[in-house]
Amino acid sequence: MLYEYMDLIESIGLDLVFAAIFFFIGMAIKDVLKQGNVPPFGQKIVWLVLFLGCAGFIAKGIIQLSWEGTGI
Template sequence: MISKLINEFETLGLYFGLAALFFFIGMAIQDVLKKGNVPFFGRAVVWLVLFLGCSGFIAKGLIQVFWQGAGVS
């Protein structure tokens, strides 16, 4: 029972930690883009790449959850 609870806390801590990391990376990128006077197209490319990285991580997590629920792996 305790080991299951610890595993759940570790999983939640990992997910919240990664979410906070992505948030702070986004804030740092926004600050650098503002201070560097980057044109709109450059900002759009930077945010697109950041979004695709985050969405790939989220998609991986969802696929993993669905596969484990179906008993595939």
């Protein structure tokens, strides 16, 4: 029975690993910005870039799910 759901388990596990990686990247960036005395405008740019990268990953997942649901 577990073998039947192996693809689903792998997919969920991979998504969780990517979420953890994004979290740790965010924590590292926060620490670097704090120790580097970066001005507020620079901090906003850095967080915007990080958010856009994360949003792109989420959009890719949603597009992939919709394509798989329609059989493409």
